Amino acid sequence: MDFNDSPSEAAFRAEARAWLAAHAPAHVLPEGVRLPDTEQAERERVWQRTVYDGGYAGIVLPTALGGRGGSIIDAVIWAEEEARYNLPHGPFTTIGIGMAIPVIGKHGNGEQRARFIEATLKGDLTWCQLFSEPSAGSDLANLRTKAVRADDGSGDWIINGQKVWSSWAHLTDWGILVARTDGSVPKHKGLTFFVVDMKTPGIEVRPIRQISGASDFNETFFTDVRIPDANRIGAVGEGWACCMTVLMGERLGTASHGSRIGELMDYAQATPDGRGGTALDQGHVRLALAEAYAEERAERWFQARLRTMVSRGENPGAMAGMVKLAYARRLQKTSGLAMELRGPAAIAAAAADAATRDLQHDYIWSTVMRIAGGADEVLRNQIAERVLGMPGDIRADKDVPFDQLR
């Protein structure tokens, strides 16, 4: 166990820190301000390009693909140093880097890697994920969007169907798409993976109004959308393996967010409790905040343990979902507590009251975190079955050809 850097890691950290000190301040976002999506997207692209030009994009990717060829620990060091600044990170770059690149890197061919990976690292290409459907959420393999070969001999695929919860699909360039190419086999076997240009005719993206008031998610409709076979990733019928690669990347990439517990403690200390003291004098508040802080640290060290496993070539498997499971519930609990601390004032925010709006946003947003990327219940099933070796759930549709279901 060594939480200190080795000499080479220390050298990399110093180099990264110096580079960030020179380049990051110009890109830092103002605290507590939520930018319009288009502006956020642009800032993310610009920062990503800056990182790429500096030689720090895709730390663990081979240099031949535009990456740095570094170690996983280097990537951790980079992330730690980058986190010192409030930089424009978010869906417009992270879905591409955390999900599209891994699946193209692992299952794509040489041409596809050359075409997509470096462009994504440069921030030139942004991505959305076209997985979930109205009847295929937690039961992802139940999806119905169809891809069939065009009958003109071109080898192209014609896509018809509907996706849902496609985050930021309205603003991104490309999508990673899984569709059914064979309904005569059980549901996991007839799937094939594609990448799709979101400007292709026949794609209609309809924003979904969320409980937060924002519209980050969309319904995406495919009507006779034509995709060249060159945009198929991996073999026909092997889409499920591609999905698993994406989901593993998503879970390992789900960082434990600080959720600002230190700030919450300050805030509790500044809030009168009506008995001559502050909210922080109350035992239940102290305990809840201290436990949340302890858990946040535990998530961070646990993630470091997972990365150590990966750096040795071990596969953490379903353990990768543990951090998201813990983090999402913690965020919901602490943001809920924070609203209670504020008292009735938590339910209404004046224009200048960014702090209250932040609390409200965190509380609303925490509900997404418990669902997206594997609902709590799905992750707990996976941990039980794959880490603890408990029996699988009874699956009524196992071994039944998809087109004979229901």
Place this chain on the structure above:
Amino acid sequence: MNFDLSDEQKMLAEQARGLLGERTPYDHLRRLIDDGAEWDEALWRELAEMGFLGAAIGEAHGGLGLTALDLGVISEELGRANAAVPFFSSIVLAAEAISLAGSDEQKARWLPGLASGVVIGCFAASEGPGPLVGAAVQCIGGRISGTKFPVADAGIAHIAVVASGDALAIVELNQPGVTRTRLDSFDQLRAHYRIDFADAVADVMPGHGKVATLLDRAAVQAAFEAVGGSEACLAMGLTYVKDRPMFGRPLASYQAIKHKLADVAVGIELAKSNAYFGGWAVDESADDLPIAAAAARLSAITAFEMAARENLQVHGGIGYTFDANCHFYYRRERMLAVNIGNRAHWADRLIAHVPDSNIAQSAQGETV
């Protein structure tokens, strides 16, 4: 950076687990309880022979001079085995206290015996319901009077390290003026005592103000012990639910059971992660220690509590019998949850040291 135990530490764990696994079958623990035994003396001798007792004691004093993390590996295995030995009292508390706060003479006098297991120490801090460290019993002019309770392992101990406020003193227990009365211990595998001092001789340690650091270090070891106990609970619960049929299929196939044990597993991994960092911080980063120790302590209490309770729960009625093994951990968990400060105590300590808030060292101050 490397966030895993070294190969040597993994070997140490295996060695300890092998020995303890052989020597602490549950029937043996049940026999100790039925016999009203104070401890497992034979096991203590074996642990001494293996060098485990002196692991973290300096080489100059007959120990191996290993790290807190190495000691943590041993603590974890003792927790897994639910061993009835005074390791925590004698090594984690008494020997550590003397190493931290003792004079050269005190170290030379006591540490070699503690390292070899010939001398057993205990740690007397509490003075009844209330804070972890009482302050009423004080050493004045080399003499001590008053009552400390409960004190673990005091019946077999030769010396007590007595904590009073910020002060620490060594009191030999085989002297006139010391009366030890056995209490009804909730953890039936750890005997607890009341010690009455009546003008007994006490040897004050010069390292005033080391109590908080001592407790930080002990909190890390207690966290490792809890992780070991939690893992034993999870393993026991898993074995049971996989074997036990219910409504025509294994109990383990029900989501209610799967989700419960998945949550236990997550709690254990989180606790283990904080324990690892805490163990590292003891030796490598004193500035981080107060927060690392408090975080390890809080996560460990949470994990062990959940693991011990749910293990008994998934066993159903059989879990409530003396012949089932759940109760060893169910009792040990509560003992560990309160013996060196409850959650409120460690929450206070954590909040007083949070670096990214304005609170550190201000309003609440230090708590011992």
